[in-house]
Amino acid sequence: MKILGKLIIIFWLMTIVSTPIRAELRWHWESSFSEDEKRRLTSWIEQTYHAITMSVAPYPFDVHIHFYRLADTTGPVPWANTRRSDPQGVNFHVDPNFSTSQFMNDWTAAHELSHLLLPYLGRDNSWYAEGFASFMQYQILHALNLLSKEAIDAEYQRRLDKAESNYTFDQLPFALAAKKLRAQRKYPTMYWGGAAYFLKVDQALRANGGSLLKTLQDYIECCRQNSSDLNTLTQDLDRISGMDTFSHELSVFQFQPGFPKYTPQP
Template identity: 40%
Template sequence: MPKFIAGLLVLLSGTGMAATPAYQLHWQHKFSAVEQEKLGQWLTFSSQATLAVLGPYPFQMQLYVYQRRGNEPVPWANTWRQHSQQVHFYVAPQFNTAQFIADWTAYHEMAHLALPFLGKNNAWFAEGFASYMQYQIMQQAGLIGSATDAISAKFGRQRQHYLKQHSMADTAVQLLNQRRFAAAYWGGAQFFVVAERLLRQQGKAQLNQQIQRYQQCCRLQDTNLQQVIQSLDDVSDSSVFSQLLQQFNQLPAAQFLQLYQL
């Protein structure tokens, strides 16, 4: 295990959880005591790393853990929102703690919960947000060097899909319908790349700080994308998010990329 991860795990075990733990853990399959300890360390690390960037959340996450065969630590995960804020992880328990912590999945799925469920038509926004934030979380946790470089590399491999006259949002929706998930997710992430840039240009707090403010004022009351956008404008005291959404919906994707030199 890398020394910095081992040190962080020692720190976490020494500080203990908050009065209201960030999550409640539900074992859905049988795991050995050693596996439970390992997976518990991973989820504690992941939740604290995520909430350090985006939270604290105004609710307790409900985390469900299942076994699944795979050649990576977390072959599948998804969120459920019906009655509580849930993440379901399907894990291959043969991997070690460091490999779980280095995997992006938990940061991505927990980041989803920073926003309400926005519906199928706005999946590009939700997935773009979680994809953008997973690397911000991993960078702050010391797991990668540069979130900007990682996101740029991911989008660079998908950029050709956006060199057309449809808008960025419409193109991302089409790609989702074609099950080209990586292309849709990293195209959607460009909304947040540009939002970060515009906030900085206007002298505003960075994006994750705006999301932290959002948790406290609006996370439990908003139910659709327009409400989220209005709330983000309000907490940032700007019109960055509404104006950018209009461009993302209306400008031809190629023009949008040229405008922001993406």
């Protein structure tokens, strides 16, 4: 009994140490910002974060937001990237002289925060990670009532058409070509070819009463904290959705030559 009691206490301590009481946003002001700038930037991220948690699920860990000032540029967020080793978060390089609505209509926060919904899958699978975040950025702007459903569908199509017209590896499957696209710095082509994977998966799930966002909700709750690679993630998503859509489409992207074909349903 004594040993059992100790084991129970150790297990309980491990549980409370490894699980935050409530996952939160954590703020890091890496440059000097006025109180008003901090308030506006905080509000922008909080609204985007809230839209993601309502559309998908609460993050199971604290998300650390680092702000850097980068003035005299042509947009509110000239550069941003994720921090994937613990603690996870996003670096935002921002020009706070842009208006609140210009920040809200910029897709960067939705894109970068969405990256953190999936585990880091390695450099070779960046087409998958970037495709996912590119798909999600407009879903979240739609959830924020900043873009209509028609507008995001039109934007997906415009981006896919442009990516396809810039794709020059017709003999290669997209997952292989993605490495060359990255080396050639053809990032939009890599991002939006990758987004076609998620558009196709979402379409197939919707035809069976589900959706990508619903599948992700269960994934975040059961599996996001597990270490993962692309195959394990794909198996988890297939199992959760009760379909083999994720693995089927992955094999298409890995083995079928040419730019991925996505046909929107009316």
